[in-house]
Amino acid sequence: MAVAGGKNGTGGEGGLRDRKKLRRREDILNAARLLFAERGIDGTTMAEIAAAVQVSPPTVFNYFGNKDGILIALITEGTRTARTVHLQKPPRTDTDFATVLTGIFTDVSGRTLDIAGKRVWRYAEAAAIRHPAAPLACEYRIVEDSLHLSLTERLAPYDMRLRSGGPADPAQLAQVFYDAWNPCFFALICDDGCTLDQHRADVDARFRPLAGMIFEPGFLRQPVLKPNPEPS
Template identity: 35%
Template sequence: MTLREKQKARRYREIINAAAMLFGKHGYSNTTIEDIAEQAFVAPGTVYNYFGTKDGILQGIVEMHITERRAERRSFLKAPPADFDEAIVVFVSLLIDRAFVLVNREIWRQILASSISRGGSPEDFHDDVTGALVNQFERMFKTFQKRGCLRADVDLKHLSEAAMGIADFHFYRYVCQDNGSITDAKLRIVRQIQMLVEGLRQPPSPNISARPTPEA
């Protein structure tokens, strides 16, 4: 990467950080391009050149969130914990906790509203933001299938879509409602995914060396 490219990438990130902070503090509607430019120490024209509109900045926030969080999950998937239940807990924490590093609840609400106002749908937004997560769930489940924790006949694609549906439901309910806590949302996701896989676990192999205990 050339010096010019590095400067451009740094400026892009600075504008994103400034916008995320202002959107979270003052709200999307109450924040102007000029406010963002002032916070990022750039000219308003620079913000327009990079993003065009505030809606473009929201899209940039989403794209940066996806890029940065994807690397963390890929690292996890290379070597998940040995215990299946622990792996589910850790993966759900990566999904939920890390979703609010750059984007708070108010910004997530605006991202959803902006997607729909552009003529999209919740399904379109799902494809943009969380579509890859189904594949990542599938990778995790495949690892534990190979380890003998899941039955060999389990359709991992369908299982992954069901797990993602659980995660989506509680994530968006938390985002769109004022009550409830992030801890409660995570707990519900973990418990329900564990319930989902409970009947699909590989039964333990019988101990062929064990002998029946003689009756008294």
């Protein structure tokens, strides 16, 4: 049995070494994020990232392999954290549902830009298209699947009623509005001068007529939540 604070415990030499490695890894990611935003990924070298953290280039290679490895770590770890925060937000019923949807999706946009700057996302989008079998593209698709699941979970609490009278599938509706949001997000990252407020207006302009065609007017005007299940 290991003794806390001993040589093999979490407070001993092994634990200290692990913490230093984790801190160095975070320092490398933070330096890369800043350099990628300033110079672009193609304009940044592994040596420059290493110099910013005051480590050797082989150290950076040992942690991440290459720049795409750094980018994958930035995207996957950032989106994992963002999803956790995203799902903690309580569902809103104090405004119309088109506004709710715009808020959900523009929140995704803002948190995405918190993970990495526009230049990074432009590179990731282009790389995923150019090299669809590469690890970066595969990881990008996983992130998109995770985002769709997160959006589905954000819509699931609402007692959504449709104009058609049919059942409301949160996953299908998440996909419909994701497809409407995605061109707006692409326009946001392609225009360095576009602000989140402008992006919000663009998303709302797309969502409002679409929501009007899909949802029953009463629910659209005053969204309600599904009743809590009775305790067994």
